[in-house]
Amino acid sequence: MIRALIAAVLAAGAVHAADDVRVRTTLLPQGRVSDTTQLRLVIQIEGSSIPDVSTPQLPQMKNLRIVGGPSTAHGSSYVFDNGRIVSSSSQSFTYFLAPLGPGPAEVPAFDLSIGGMRYRTEPLHVQVEAGRAGPAPPPGTRREEPADEDADGSVDVFLQTRLRASSVWSGQPTVLDITLYAGAPVSDFGWTDLPSLGGLWSEDLPLDPDYERRTVTMNGRAYAAYTVARKLIVPTGAGSLTIPPFTAQLQVRRSARDPFGTFFSLGRSINILRKTAPVKLEVKPLPEAGRPSEFSGAVGSFRMKVGVDRSTVELGEAVAIRATLEGEGSLQSVHPPTIPAPPDVKVYEPKVVEDTTVGASHLGARKTWEWVVVPLAPGTVKLPEPSFSYFDVGSGTYKALGGEIAELTVRRGTGTFDPGMARGEVQPNTKDIAFVKARRGALEESRPPVHERAWFTAMLVLPFLLAPVGIVLGRRRARYLSDHGFARSRRAARTAARRLARAEGRPADGSTAFHQEVAGALVDYVADRANRSAAGLTYDELEDILAAKGAPADLRRRYRSCLEACDFARFVPDAARSQARTELLREAREILRAIEAVA
């Protein structure tokens, strides 16, 4: 005790004095401390009279944080010195600090305002080492405890975390227990640091203090073990997770070294910090293969029970369908099973009517959904099975649950089904499909669409081909109608051919009709081509016309000879010369064909 006090005085910060006010800062304990040690920063102000002191504002500290304080204390003393009374006062502020982790820690210099004057402290240092998070070593190897502080964490009290499973699937719940092992009486307990559990969804589980207390022996020492926290944790992702340390402040009553103190239970109580060791949790990702489309994240082992509150209803009455999912796993965020709505049935959105945690380990869950179903048409209604998929941690595969719903018999009832009483237009009671179509006539076989059929293409192309033809024919017809000479010229060959045919039919009885017809055909042909009257045309004029049309001289000579032959025969009939008639007819046709070709 004395050594500690001497050391404290030696390690005290510098003292600044103005008039007779002295300021001293002390960090206890000193030297090397464990990260579970609670440190005390004492600011001591002394003087014959201490003016107003404002509460010190501590600066940003290195590897330290404030967990309590300041607590203040005042004191005064009177001393007789050479017959006069000398008084002195003191005021102290005590802060409780906790190390953030192993490594050097520092309280930097900071200013104090005392009676309007500023006093600056000296920086204070301490070395923090990792503390013990387990039981004390066996008695033979145990170190000496410090005189008055738990500077090296040797007070035999520690916290331990334990996971029920160190490797789980993503979404699979497990339990985290934090147990306090006390080798000394613990009079107070409080959390100072509850870390956030990233990548985990957690929920505090209730504890029964009487049930949770037990005695365990570790390293030959007996400990009273208390479960101080129990959390249900559910990994929301995959990978390797680390559960950070939990830190608690405990008040431990230490036995006094004085045997009388021990007898009268006068041991001191000290505040100590204890933290748990980090715990690793391996989280396996759920497999992609075989994942059902309706899977909504349920991981565990479940069973489903489906029921309907009655099997016979009247039209428009509601029926309740309940699906209860029960098993080991978390059902917090799962979607309800799906019930596809058949026609003629209105299925309302389900509501959760029960959501409880079951089982001694609190890993179990039970959830019940209720659907309100209203049949809209009479008859028998067979509702499809509700389906629910989950990942079975036992087999490592996805499994589907279902449950048959009893058939519903829907009666029309005595009244009319009227969903609303308000006056208004006639509204359909149900939004159902129209009935099937009856067959009238033969069924249609598969055929290409209209625009892919050949006749359609032909119909589309033909106008472009026929339009130019129509234009040409129309224009020619118009010229026929308007240009007489053109019409005579175009008809000349056909007229001449008809006359020659008619001449051929004349009897060879010696009359002149044949030769008149042939001569007429030849003369009229040339007259028509030249658009002149045939009457009065001489041989020379006919020859001139042919010459003007471009007929060669030989052809003109043959034409003239043929005409002369006809004229000669008209005046010298010779009925017996039928062969000459044929020859004349052939010559006339050839002449007309030759003229048509050249003129």
Next chain:
Amino acid sequence: MRIAAVTVAILVLFALPALAETPEETFDRATHAYEQGQWDAAAEGFRGLLRYGFDDPRIEYNLANAEFKRGRLGEAILHYERARRLSPSDPDIVANLAVARSRIRDVVEDPQAGGVLTALRGIQDRLGVAMQALLFVAGVWIVAGIVAWCGARPGGFTPGWGWGLSAALLVTLLVGLSWRSTWTRLEGTARAVVLRPAVEALAGPGLNNASRFTLHEGTTVDIQGEREQYLQVSLPGGLSGWVPRDAAERI
């Protein structure tokens, strides 16, 4: 040998009634099953007719009705869509398709829907693709006739005929565009209907891709592309993703 012959004879004997049934009788039998509430038998009958190569809107419509009654919303919408393609002006098909679509879980807003466009689509659907094609051909004939008539007559194109030709040309052009757009909408665009209760549309064609959105049974999607066992589908709003080929069937 004798046993085999007798077996074949028995099989033929039992198969004869089925072979003897005409498509019309199959249709009537399936319709009767539907009337009796035997949805499975009705659906099987109508589906059998489709396998024989019939492409009749009544078969597609009745099959869709049977599938709807069986609670298979995706199949129902698929066959209503096929029936509408064959007979777009049939009010029963349009109404039943609307009823079936009102039951699907996904609400897909068509940004082009509403107003004049919807009215125009209604007119186009009532006329149908084939009728519009025939009207277009008739228009081409009228235009060609006017051109030929005016080209052949001595006076040529008078102002009256000129205006008439312009009007005929414009109407024919509009009918042609309408026919083309109707065909593209009903038949030319590759579309599919989701048949699974729910399917994840992935960012790429493979399970190693992230899920972009979820489609549910009965939703109609446009097919943008195909790759191996996946279809690239899109929604009118612009969402696009890849779904397994067996999760959706082409209309």
